[in-house]
Amino acid sequence: xxxxxxxxxxxxxxxxxxxxxxxxxxxxxxxxLMVNEYYARNLGVAxxxxxxxxxxxxxxxxxxxxxxxxxRSFEIDExxxxxLNPHSxxxxxxxxxxYGRVTARVIDWVDGRLAxxxxxxxxxxxxxxxxxxxxxxxxxxxxxxPNQTKLEKDLSERSEGNYxxxxxxxxxxxxxxxxxxxxxxxxxxxxxxxxIRRFDLAGFEVYRVEGDQFxxxxxxxxxxxxxxxADRISxxxxxxxxxxxxxxxxFITTHVSLCVIDGRTGFENPAQILSIIERTLHISKESxxxxxxxxxxxxxxxxxxxxxxxxxxxxxxxxxxxxxxxxPIVDPKKGVWQGVExxxxxxxxxxxxxxxxxxxxxxEQTGLIxxxxxxxxxxxxxxxxxxxxxxxxxxxLDVNLSPxxxxxxxxxxxxxxxxxxxxxxxxxLALEIxxxxxxxxxxxxxxxxxxxxxxxxxxxxxxxxTGYSNFNNLKFMPVxxxxxxxxxxxxxxxxxxxxxxxxxxxxxxxxxxMKLIAEGVETSxxxxxxxxxxxxxxxxxxFAKPLSAKDLADSRHKFFEPDPxxxxxxxxxxxxxxxxxxxxxxxGDTPASDVQT
Numbered sequence: 001x002x003x004x005x006x007x008x009x010x011x012x013x014x015x016x017x018x019x020x021x022x023x024x025x026x027x028x029x030x031x032x033l034m035v036n037e038y039y040a041r042n043l044g045v046a047x048x049x050x051x052x053x054x055x056x057x058x059x060x061x062x063x064x065x066x067x068x069x070x071x072r073s074f075e076i077d078e079x080x081x082x083x084l085n086p087h088s089x090x091x092x093x094x095x096x097x098x099y100g101r102v103t104a105r106v107i108d109w110v111d112g113r114l115a116x117x118x119x120x121x122x123x124x125x126x127x128x129x130x131x132x133x134x135x136x137x138x139x140x141x142x143x144x145x146p147n148q149t150k151l152e153k154d155l156s157e158r159s160e161g162n163y164x165x166x167x168x169x170x171x172x173x174x175x176x177x178x179x180x181x182x183x184x185x186x187x188x189x190x191x192x193x194x195x196i197r198r199f200d201l202a203g204f205e206v207y208r209v210e211g212d213q214f215x216x217x218x219x220x221x222x223x224x225x226x227x228x229x230a231d232r233i234s235x236x237x238x239x240x241x242x243x244x245x246x247x248x249x250x251f252i253t254t255h256v257s258l259c260v261i262d263g264r265t266g267f268e269n270p271a272q273i274l275s276i277i278e279r280t281l282h283i284s285k286e287s288x289x290x291x292x293x294x295x296x297x298x299x300x301x302x303x304x305x306x307x308x309x310x311x312x313x314x315x316x317x318x319x320x321x322x323x324x325x326x327x328p329i330v331d332p333k334k335g336v337w338q339g340v341e342x343x344x345x346x347x348x349x350x351x352x353x354x355x356x357x358x359x360x361x362x363x364e365q366t367g368l369i370x371x372x373x374x375x376x377x378x379x380x381x382x383x384x385x386x387x388x389x390x391x392x393x394x395x396x397l398d399v400n401l402s403p404x405x406x407x408x409x410x411x412x413x414x415x416x417x418x419x420x421x422x423x424x425x426x427x428x429l430a431l432e433i434x435x436x437x438x439x440x441x442x443x444x445x446x447x448x449x450x451x452x453x454x455x456x457x458x459x460x461x462x463x464x465x466t467g468y469s470n471f472n473n474l475k476f477m478p479v480x481x482x483x484x485x486x487x488x489x490x491x492x493x494x495x496x497x498x499x500x501x502x503x504x505x506x507x508x509x510x511x512x513x514m515k516l517i518a519e520g521v522e523t524s525x526x527x528x529x530x531x532x533x534x535x536x537x538x539x540x541x542x543f544a545k546p547l548s549a550k551d552l553a554d555s556r557h558k559f560f561e562p563d564p565x566x567x568x569x570x571x572x573x574x575x576x577x578x579x580x581x582x583x584x585x586x587x588g589d590t591p592a593s594d595v596q597t
Contacts, residue, residue: 011110012036020121021096025055027106027114030066032058039120043095055118061094090127093120099127140208143190151207151215152270158263163219164226165261167277168233170212170254171285180252187243188252195236199229215277223262223294230260230290257285261293276301282365308366310348311359315368321347322372324379325546328558329398329517330538332531332570335562337555339430340389341398341539342380343546344372360402369402376400378418381429383549385422392559398430398460406433406445412452419455430458430481449478460517482509483539486520493525503533510534528569532576 015022015036023035032055040047043058050058059067068091086105093100100120109115138150146154176185193206196216203219218226237256244250259280267273276293279301284291293301314320323345331338346359363369377399384390384397405411419426431452433445449459460481484505492498502518509516518530521540530538547555 020119021093021100022117022119023050023055023058024107024109025116025118026109027116030054030056033109033113033115058095059093064094067091090123091120096120096122098122098124100124142186143193143208145193146205146207148207148209148274151209151217152274154205154217155270155273158219161263161266162221163217163263164221164223165263165273165277166216166218166226166230166233166258167209167261167281168214168230168256168258169281169285170256173212173254176252176254180250184243184250184252188241188254191241191243196233201229209274209277213277213281223260223264223292226260226262227290227292230258234258234290257281257291259284259291259293262295265293265295265298304362307348307351307354307358308362310350311346311362311368312366314346314348315371319372319375321349322375323347323548324376324383325548326380326383326552327539327546328544328555329396330543331394332527332535332538332566335564335566336560337543337558338392338394338537339396339398340384340552341432342376342400344376344400345546364402364404369404370408373400373402373405374414374418377415378421381418381422381424383552384428385424387553387556389556389559390425390428395559396428396430396458397424398432400432400434400462403434403445406448411448412455415452415457416455425456427456427458430460432460432462432481432483433479434462446478453478479514481515481517483517483519486540489518489520489526489530492529493523499529499533502530502535506534506536509536524565524569528573531566531569532573 011024012034015034016038018036019038021036021039021042023039024033025031026033032051032053035047035050035058037047040050043050045058056064056066086103088101088103091100091102092098098120100122103119103121104116107115107117138146138153140147173185176188189208193214196206201218204221205217207215207217209215216229218229234256237254240251240253242250243252259277261273261276261280267276280291280293280297291297314322325343325345326340327343328337329339329341330336344356344360346354346356348354360369360372363372380397380399384395389395389397401411408414415429415431416426418424419429433449453459458481459479460483461479462483463485482505484502488498488502488505490498492502506516515536517537517539518535519539521527521530521538521542523542526540527538527542544555
């Protein structure tokens with residue numbers, strides 16, 4: 001025994017000099033042959049008590065059995081030979097209460113026995129720091145739930161696609177913040193997550209993707225069950241949420257756009273899934289329903305993506321396939337064309353003619369609308385300037401602006417540059433905006449409108465009566481022209497209420513010192529009713545469909561030669577009935593007091 005003890009003096013002295021945990025174990029019996037002083041001291045057990053005992057008693061604890069990182073699991077290779085290479089793994093040592101890196105290797109001991117030498121390096125602090133960094137990287141700091149980065153990681157580990165995603169985005173949460181401050185909305189977000197986590201579901205997690213957008217990842221779920229859960233969430237948001245304290249009751253009602261993504265559809269990477277979520281939530285917000293992204297929607301969306309690529313290529317390649325057409329605006333008093341509205345047209349090289357409602361909306365979503373809008377403005381001004389249409393008394397060119405263009409701080413300078421480039425007077429330009437939240441909010445858009453008006457540019461408000469504005473605000477809006485939607489005159493010939501409403505719209509415009517353009521005039525009967533009501537301008541297929549620049553040049557005489565149909569219609573009206581207001585009141589459908597009001 002003394003001889004063996006003497007043989008271990010050299011290795012013992014070596015391992016005792018190391019500030020790591022080292023022990024040697026008999027390969028066959030699991031008996032500790034040697035342990036270093038650092039291990040024994042930190043464990044608080046005498047070295048001679050450890051040596052000769054089973055190794056797992058001082059690693060896992062008495063009666064716990066072999067360690068999960070026992071070297072025997074990797075010592076034998078495929079050809080039943082000992083694997084003499086060192087093996088490392090991370091492990092937890094319960095008796096020491098530390099996390100560390102364990103390195104094990106098969107060796108020949110000093111007395112010829114086969115043994116393992118195990119080294120444990122304490123990495124508890126490093127692990128704690130790593131966990132803190134992972135917490136910061138993978139979890140939302142405010143709510144403590146997984147974030148977008150964690151969602152991307154978890155999705156990348158699900159290659160089979162046997163999952164579904166429910167995504168929801170709060171609508172108008174900003175307005176609640178403005179009204180009540182951040183505290184109630186912070187409580188609301190947490191309450192919603194707590195409510196969802198009470199569902200009796202296996203294998204799901206809630207993620208905060210960004211701001212007001214959240215995702216639920218459902219493992220081993222089919223589209224039917226996921227859609228059912230999405231419907232439950234949608235129904236719950238129809239009711240108010242209690243965000244008060246015990247002493248202060250407060251209820252908030254807010255809605256969400258909701259979508260369900262079928263993981264079996266097949267996606268290339270997590271980034272693509274997140275992009276799909278954004279698009280599908282947008283569809284949900286517009287439709288007001290729970291949107292489901294499956295193989296059919298995937299086909300449609302891929303078609304839209306191809307169309308987007310075509311649009312981007314057309315814009316970046318010198319506006320290839322784009323053109324500007326012009327629809328006349330008629331003055332019934334003079335009987336001539338008084339102006340034109342510029343209309344963008346796009347003929348995609350890959351897909352052919354695309355409706356304006358489609359590509360304009362797509363341009364707004366892809367950030368191309370400012371480029372397209374500026375090109376249309378420049379092209380339209382150039383055509384009208386070349387035809388010298390501005391030399392006609394009262395002529396105006398009407399060019400549409402997207403609400404997104406109204407938030408462009410350089411819009412005024414761009415408009416001024418186009419006017420100067422073509423020598424076109426600002427007083428002959430009307431910029432048409434659509435009723436929207438951006439305009440009604442009274443923010444930077446109102447400032448831009450005022451600056452444009454200082455250049456003598458007219459401002460026209462499109463689709464009046466169908467958007468955000470109300471009649472009381474009409475006199476305060478800095479616009480000079482109102483345009484009514486086609487729906488106001490579709491049945492004006494047979495519908496007395498539409499006749500009355502048309503009359504009221506004209507009177508309101510004139511009371512606010514504005515002109516009114518009636519859009520969508522398609523029949524002479526409609527024109528007659530509108531002339532009775534005193535509409536200032538007409539626009540529609542009755543007079544002309546949108547014209548190319550060449551066709552506009554060929555029709556230039558209509559800006560100077562009165563059409564006799566207007567004079568004939570006017571004389572017919574003078575021989576006819578009462579005003580629309582009197583005719584409506586005489587039916588008895590409306591009390592006299594209401595009519596006077």
